[in-house]
Amino acid sequence: MSQISQLCRRKRYSCLIGIFVGIISIITCIxxxxxxxxxxxxIDYHLHNKHTIIPxxxxxxxxxxxxxxxxxxxxxxxxxxxxANKRQFTSPAVESLIEEIQKNIKNKELxxxxxxxxxxxxxxxxxxxxxAASEKKPDTYVITGDIDAMWLRDSSAQISPYxxxxxxxxxxxxxxxxxxxxxxxxxxxxxxxxxxxKDTNRISEWKHMDKTDMRPGVHE
Numbered sequence: 001m002s003q004i005s006q007l008c009r010r011k012r013y014s015c016l017i018g019i020f021v022g023i024i025s026i027i028t029c030i031x032x033x034x035x036x037x038x039x040x041x042x043i044d045y046h047l048h049n050k051h052t053i054i055p056x057x058x059x060x061x062x063x064x065x066x067x068x069x070x071x072x073x074x075x076x077x078x079x080x081x082x083x084a085n086k087r088q089f090t091s092p093a094v095e096s097l098i099e100e101i102q103k104n105i106k107n108k109e110l111x112x113x114x115x116x117x118x119x120x121x122x123x124x125x126x127x128x129x130x131x132a133a134s135e136k137k138p139d140t141y142v143i144t145g146d147i148d149a150m151w152l153r154d155s156s157a158q159i160s161p162y163x164x165x166x167x168x169x170x171x172x173x174x175x176x177x178x179x180x181x182x183x184x185x186x187x188x189x190x191x192x193x194x195x196x197x198k199d200t201n202r203i204s205e206w207k208h209m210d211k212t213d214m215r216p217g218v219h220e
Contacts, residue, residue, distance in 0.1 A: 075109070077108070077112040080116050081115065081119070081120075082123045082124065087122070087123040087124075088124060088127065088128075089122040089126050089175060091119075091162070091165070091169050091175075092168075093172055094118070094122060094162065094169075095119075097118075098114065098118065102115065121159065121161075121162075125144070125158065126140055126141070127198065128174075137177075137178075138175065138177050139178045139182055140179045140181075142155040142159070147195075147219075149219035149220075150182070150197075151195045152194065153194070156183075159175075159179050163176070189215065190215055190218050193220065194220050195218075195220050196217055196218055197217050197218070200216060201216050202216065202217060204218055204219050204220065206219075
């Protein structure tokens with residue numbers, strides 16, 4: 001019975017392959033027919049053989065494209081970074097590095113990307129009380145950006161680019177220290193949870209769907 005079933009499968013595959021080959025042949029014939037009849041296009045098509053058509057692009061079109069590409073040297077990039085008065089945290093060391101990158105990188109688009117992307121965590125996601133940090137242990141809450149919750153993995157990755165700048169900026173060092181201390185608090189609360197809320201009494205919307213003990217303050 002196994003040999004018979006294998007023969008049946010081979011016949012099915014052969015039929016499917018034949019159908020696909022027929023469809024491809026029909027499509028190819030239709031394209032050849034319309035391309036041969038169209039004469040209004042600026043691009044000339046010449047038959048290389050019975051099955052292949054090679055487009056011959058006029059030299060004027062190539063020169064025009066090349067000149068347009070070569071002469072476009074200055075591009076105005078949009079400023080998408082938050083205004084200074086609306087940023088969550090500002091680090092002089094980070095701003096100094098951004099200025100240095102802009103001065104020394106010849107690729108203006110790359111410098112523009114760095115200016116908008118590198119400080120994004122500090123601009124938009126951190127919640128740190130600078131006054132409290134001077135009186136007690138620093139405490140920093142870092143959201144992912146689109147969800148009001150702090151992931152242990154994500155928050156570690158978000159602050160890692162700023163580690164080399166800690167020695168130049170005391171407030172930045174305190175902010176990173178606050179992230180580590182808050183992560184310790186989260187791990188003590190629930191060592192198996194991925195994400196936590198700043199409000200320790202907040203109940204997660206996933207509590208009724210999770211089989212684990214979802215304590216208050218745990219997002220997932």
